[in-house]
Amino acid sequence: MPRYALLIEYDGSPFAGWQAQADQPSVQGAIESALARLDAGFANGARIAAAGRTDSGVHGTGQVAHADLQREWDPFRLSEALNWHLKPAPVAVLAAVRVDDDFHARFSATERRYVFRLIARRAPVTHERGRVWQVLNPLDITAMRDGAAHLIGLHDFTTFRSTMCQSASPVKTLDQIRIDEHEIPQGREYRFHMRARSFLHNQVRSIVGTLERVGAGSWAPERVAEALAAKDRAACGPVCPPQGLYLSGVGYPQDPFGIGRG
Template identity: 80%
Template sequence: MPRFALLIEYDGGPFSGWQAQADQPSVQQAVETALGRLDPGFAAGARIGAAGRTDAGVHATGQVAHADLERDWDPFRLSEALNYHLKPAPVAVLAVARVADDFHARFSAIERRYRFRLVARRAPLTHDRGLVWRVRNPLDADAMREGAAHLVGKHDFTTFRSSICQAQSPVKTLDRIEIEEREIPHGREYLFRLRARSFLHNQVRSIVGTLERVGAGSWQPRQVAEALAARDRAACGPVCPPHGLYLAGVGYPVDPFAP
């Protein structure tokens, strides 16, 4: 059976998350339903694998999944057919590629990139409502960068890990955190970019929520290092809401979507 990689974008707002659930709408189920209209295997209940299981409300601009189909589709025609059958769900297949049988969206990945959007402005959001986290007052980006520097590298991230995280170890290597600040009409936007081979459950949201407290002046940058060293979930700052978070990309030894 030919294996295909799918590059997927979605608005996570209407969904309970990526993973299929019996009684809740999910992104996985939306894609599998579309595949079921094109392929007998998925009509009979075949499943796709994904690089990351995003939580309820979390978005993606670069999720990757793989699917084994009975028909050897032309990749462009498959993407067009899937997008037709995905309507009106806020899910789009950006690209499809034929891949080797041993390619696995999750286990072949060597890097995951997340982006978090935070907007500081007094007025409520309109166009970006549900797509960014809004706070009322400007933040100190330099202080947040100073605090974030303590988290880069290999650490025990127990403090920044959900209590229901199923990972076998809390030790992860965070390769990079970048914080970009830019002026927007009537406010400022802060764009957090995080990169690692893999992340713990709620790790990104826990980190950004803690750094927001630094930017607001409630924490000193050194307290981020103290919280990390505590290896105690109670030492973490607030966990920020999911709707500012995006799975922005997944890296592989060879990019399956390269021209």
């Protein structure tokens, strides 16, 4: 059975998350329904596997999944056919490529990349509604960068993971936190870029919520280190809402799409 990797973009707003669920709409379910129109295996219940399972309301600009089909497809025609059958769901297959049988969207991945978008301005957002977290006042980006520096590297991230996290260990290596600031009409946008081999449940949202408190002046940057050392969920800052979070990319030893890490 030929295996295809899919590069996927989606607006998570109408979905209960990536993972297929019996009674709620999901991104996985939408793609599998489209595949069922093209492939007998998926018509009979075959499943796709993805690099990451995003939560309800979280978006994807660089999700990767793989599917085993019962016949060969021209990759371009496969992506075109899937996009036709995905209408009108806000899900798009950006690219499809034939991959070796040992490629696995989840287990072959060497890193995941997330971006969180936060807008600070008094006026409500209009075009970005449902796609950013909005606060009212500007943030101190230098203080947030100082706070974020305490989280880089190998740590026990118990403080910054959900109590419902199913990971076997809270110990993870956070390879990068980069915070950018952009001017927008009557306000500022802050983008938090994070990169790691894998993340704990709610880790990114917990970190951004905590750094926002630093940027607002409610926390000193050093308090982030204290919260990390506490290894206690109660020491975490507020968990920010999901709508500003994007799974922006997945890294592999050899990029199946030939586009680099971005």
